[in-house]
Amino acid sequence: MLRFILMRLGKAAIILVAILTLNFFLIHAAPGDPAAVMAGEAGAADAKFIAQLREQFGLDKPLLTQLAIYLKGVLQLDLGYSYRQQMPVADLIFSRLPATLLLTMTAFVISLLLGTVAGVLASARVGKWSDTAISTLALLFYATPLYWAALMAVLLFSVYFNWLPGFGYETVGANYTGLRRVLDIGQHLILPATTLGLFFMAVYMRMTRASMLEVSQLDFVKTARAKGLKPSIIQRRHIFRNAMLPVVTLAGLQAGQLVGGAVLTETVFAWPGIGRLMFEALAQRDYNLLLGVFFVSSAMVLLFNLITDILYRFVDPRIRVA
Amino acid sequence: MADFWNRFSRNRGAVIGLALLVIVILVAVLAPLLFPQSPWRMVQRPFLAPFSMDQYPLGTDALGRDVISGLAYGAQVSLLVGLVSTVAALLIGIPIGALAGYFGGWMDDALMRFTEFFQTVPSFALAIVLVAIFEPSIQSIIAAIAIVSWPPVARLVRGEVLSLRSREYVEAAILSGQTSLTIILRQVLPNTISPIIVLASLMVATAILLESSLSFLGLGDPNMMSWGYMIGAARTVIRQAWWLSFFPGVAILLTVLALNLIGEGLNDALNPRLARRGK
Numbered sequence: 001m002l003r004f005i006l007m008r009l010g011k012a013a014i015i016l017v018a019i020l021t022l023n024f025f026l027i028h029a030a031p032g033d034p035a036a037v038m039a040g041e042a043g044a045a046d047a048k049f050i051a052q053l054r055e056q057f058g059l060d061k062p063l064l065t066q067l068a069i070y071l072k073g074v075l076q077l078d079l080g081y082s083y084r085q086q087m088p089v090a091d092l093i094f095s096r097l098p099a100t101l102l103l104t105m106t107a108f109v110i111s112l113l114l115g116t117v118a119g120v121l122a123s124a125r126v127g128k129w130s131d132t133a134i135s136t137l138a139l140l141f142y143a144t145p146l147y148w149a150a151l152m153a154v155l156l157f158s159v160y161f162n163w164l165p166g167f168g169y170e171t172v173g174a175n176y177t178g179l180r181r182v183l184d185i186g187q188h189l190i191l192p193a194t195t196l197g198l199f200f201m202a203v204y205m206r207m208t209r210a211s212m213l214e215v216s217q218l219d220f221v222k223t224a225r226a227k228g229l230k231p232s233i234i235q236r237r238h239i240f241r242n243a244m245l246p247v248v249t250l251a252g253l254q255a256g257q258l259v260g261g262a263v264l265t266e267t268v269f270a271w272p273g274i275g276r277l278m279f280e281a282l283a284q285r286d287y288n289l290l291l292g293v294f295f296v297s298s299a300m301v302l303l304f305n306l307i308t309d310i311l312y313r314f315v316d317p318r319i320r321v322a
Numbered sequence: 323m324a325d326f327w328n329r330f331s332r333n334r335g336a337v338i339g340l341a342l343l344v345i346v347i348l349v350a351v352l353a354p355l356l357f358p359q360s361p362w363r364m365v366q367r368p369f370l371a372p373f374s375m376d377q378y379p380l381g382t383d384a385l386g387r388d389v390i391s392g393l394a395y396g397a398q399v400s401l402l403v404g405l406v407s408t409v410a411a412l413l414i415g416i417p418i419g420a421l422a423g424y425f426g427g428w429m430d431d432a433l434m435r436f437t438e439f440f441q442t443v444p445s446f447a448l449a450i451v452l453v454a455i456f457e458p459s460i461q462s463i464i465a466a467i468a469i470v471s472w473p474p475v476a477r478l479v480r481g482e483v484l485s486l487r488s489r490e491y492v493e494a495a496i497l498s499g500q501t502s503l504t505i506i507l508r509q510v511l512p513n514t515i516s517p518i519i520v521l522a523s524l525m526v527a528t529a530i531l532l533e534s535s536l537s538f539l540g541l542g543d544p545n546m547m548s549w550g551y552m553i554g555a556a557r558t559v560i561r562q563a564w565w566l567s568f569f570p571g572v573a574i575l576l577t578v579l580a581l582n583l584i585g586e587g588l589n590d591a592l593n594p595r596l597a598r599r600g601k
Contacts, residue, residue, distance in 0.1 A: 015442055030455045139335075143579035145531055147538050148553060148571035155564055253441075260446030264535055268557065278447070282454055282539060294444075294451045301444050 001313070008309060012302045017071065019298050023291045024070050028063070030287070049083060079292040084284045089292035093274055097296070099169055100273030102185075103192055103265070104258045111197030112204055112251055119208025119247075120240065126213065134205065141202035146261050150195040150268040157191060164191050169272050188269075196265040200254055207250055211243040218242075252308025256301030329591040336587020342580035346573075350397035357391035361547040372565045383552070383566050384559055393573050396549040399542075400577060403464055403533040404526040410468035411529075412522060415475025420506050422476070423483030434480070437473045445470035449532060453541045460543040463536060467529050478521055482514040516592035523588055527581035534574050549574050 035053045054060065061069075073080070079089040122134040141149075158166025170176070170184050215221065216239050224234045259275075266275035274293050281289040331337055349356075359365065364386040365378065372381040372389070380389040422433040452466035486492060487510065495505045536542060537550030538557075549570040556566030 015439060018439055019443060026451065026455050031457065139579065139582065140575070143527070143531075143575050143582055145534055145538075145550075145553075145571060145574050145578075147535060148567065148574065151553065151557065151560055151567050152571065155560060159561055256442070256444050257446070260444040263446065263450065264538065267539065278450065279539060282450065282541070285454075287455065290451060290454060294447050297447050298443050301442060305442065 004313070005306075005310065008306055012306060015302060016295075016299060019295055020071055020074055021067065023295060024067050026291065027287065074295075079295065080288045082281075082286055082289045084286040085280075085289065089289050092277060092289065093292055093296050096272060096274045096277050099271060100259070100262055100266070100275060101300075102189065103196065103271060103273055104255075104262055106189055106193040107197035107200070107258055107261075107265075108251075108255055110193055111200035112247075114197075115201040115204025116208045116244070116247060118201070119205040120212060120235075122205070123209045123212035123216075124235070135209070138202040138205045141198045142206075144198065146196065146199060147264040147268055149198050150192070150265055153191050153195050154268065166191055166269065168270050192265050192269040192271050195268075196258065196261050199261070200251075200258065203254060204247055204251065207247050208243065211246050212239055215239045215243045248308065248312060252305055252312070255304040255308065259297045259300055326591050330587045333583075333587040333590050335583040336590070339580040339583025339587065342576055343584060346397050346577050346580065347401065349394050350401050353391075353394035353398060357388070357394055359388075359391065361392045361395040362387060369559075369563050372569075380569050381563075381565050383556065384563070389552075389566065389569060392547050392552050393549070393569060395547040396552060396570065396573065397577075399460075399546050399548040400530045400533060400574070403460070403467065404530040404581075407464045407467035407471070407529045407533075408522055408525045410464060411472040411525060412475055412518070414468060415472035416479050416511070416518070418472070419476035419479025419481075420483050420511060423480035424487055424502065424506055424510065426484075430480070433476070437476045440470070441473045443470075446532065446535065449536060450539065450541065453536055458536075458541045458543060460546060463533060463541070463543065466536075467532050470532075471525055471529060475518070475521060475525075478517055479511075479514055482517060483510055486510050486513055520585055520589045520592060523581055523585040527578045527585070530574065530578055530581070 035050045077090050079093070081087075082089050082092060085092060118134050118138070122131045125131045154166035157164045165171070165188050169188055170181065171188075174184065176184050221234060221238055224238050225231075229238075262271075262273060262275035263278050264275070265271065266273045267279045270276065274296060278290060278293045278297075280286070281293060365388050366375070366382045366386050368382060368384050368386040370378060370382040370386070373379060374381065378388050378390065380393070382388060383392070418433050418437065422430040422437075449466040449470050452469060453462050456462040456465075483506075492505060492509055495509050500508075533542075534548065534550030534553075537548045538554040540551075540554060542548050542551045542554075552570040553567045556563060556570075560567055
């Protein structure tokens with residue numbers, strides 16, 4: 001087990017270095033002077049800052065030396081400086097990371113829970129109207145643009161019904177503490193997390209339904225029926241457990257895409273996470289910050305994948321032995 | 323062919339999807355005839371509500387531009403980007419998958435690690451970075467979408483080629499002295515075409531969603547009216563003018579839905595043995 005984790009960590013480290021190298025070459029491939037690219041929109045930064053950047057990243061040295069300087073900086077958690085926001089990029093990202101983690105984790109749990117429950121329900125009623133209703137809904141969610149779903153949710157639940165806040169992380173100026181603050185944040189979390197999870201809910205629902213139906217055709221299920229076990233027990237112990245394996249695999253792979261989707265959701269809801277930060281970086285052409293967020297979100301994806309890989313070994317004992 | 327159509331049309335959803343897509347294609351092709359004026363032009367007062375003037379049935383936006391004309395021209399961008407970026411992704415993914423599957427060994431290892439890298443990186447974030455750095459234009463958008471969407475193609479083709487490679491007819495071709503290139507192009511790849519077509523139809527749908535998301539964030543081609551741009555521009559005025567973000571969203575939803583339905587129908591028609599499994 002330890003060996004496995006170490007090997008996976010090594011692999012993740014290689015991918016991270018590859019992403020950094022990609023970042024580095026992107027800065028150089030961009031049209032214009034790399035120093036100006038790093039500083040933000042050409043002409044906006046002052047000459048002194050650009051000269052400082054040139055010195056810091058050794059921009060007059062050979063390309064490989066520059067790459068080494070860049071990688072060394074990142075190892076010391078130095079992702080550069082955001083000239084636009086007047087703050088180190090790493091500080092900016094880490095101050096926004098908790099909000100994104102809260103949002104993506106909640107969306108992940110909501111989508112996996114509702115998706116599998118709906119999938120199991122549909123598979124138990126194949127061909128009936130409830131199956132048709134659930135499957136049609138999944139088909140619609142699957143085709144809905146994430147950001148549009150978010151906007152329509154704001155329009156309906158926040159503007160029209162005035163049930164839920166459609167903006168921000170907590171009530172501004174209320175200065176709640178303790179449990180009231182938690183509840184307040186929770187209220188603000190409902191719309192962004194649900195709309196972010198919608199697409200993934202559809203994916204898990206379809207997968208669960210197909211997988212449940214496939215497993216229920218297998219021989220061991222027939223044996224269980226022949227033994228006279230109660231259908232509810234067969235459904236739960238025999239079919240569901242086995243049907244969930246491919247869903248867990250898929251969920252682990254898809255979790256990373258949640259981070260990308262967060263850029264859209266956080267933009268719509270003014271959620272103060274790294275997705276919103278990426279949007280701000282785009283609007284201000286702050287490339288250093290943009291690449292920093294890209295790197296950190298990739299690292300998050302790698303972490304997600306690693307965790308699911310390890311979890312998977314606990315869920316499926318067959319893999320642990322092999 | 324008649325057989326193919328029979329199996330395809332047995333899937334009711336697929337027929338509905340095809341009808342929807344034909345409508346979208348017609349609107350895109352006929353846009354310049356239906357709406358001779360540029361969709362960027364101011365034609366009426368701003369924020370004209372929908373269904374209030376016959377000439378502008380879906381109202382006007384914050385700058386007095388005709389919403390329905392924007393939708394028609396937006397269809398062009400969506401279909402163009404969806405189609406071209408999918409073709410580009412196939413051109414990257416098929417050779418990589420075919421080489422990895424056919425030659426195996428270190429070539430397979432290296433190419434699959436490369437593919438894995440692109441699968442691990444969050445694709446939407448990578449697309450944003452690529453378009454932002456190379457400046458938003460229809461070319462950079464298409465390139466970025468192709469770069470983030472080829473890995474599933476490579477994996478699919480590799481798997482297919484791997485299983486075809488050990489067939490007797492391929493071994494016969496090797497013995498007859500055909501070069502590897504000829505065997506891949508003439509003997510192996512033609513037999514992988516069905517699953518590729520199914521995957522490609524679904525990729526067009528994903529590409530349309532990706533393009534609209536990029537445009538929504540302000541990364542669209544500044545010279546082309548697109549559905550995502552329309553929603554992005556309407557985001558801040560959603561409380562005053564719901565229709566500005568509502569209609570383009572419906573257009574995206576229906577187009578993507580149509581392509582997904584067609585994909586399922588193609589799957590039924592082209593892979594009859596797999597069809598109806600789990601249904």
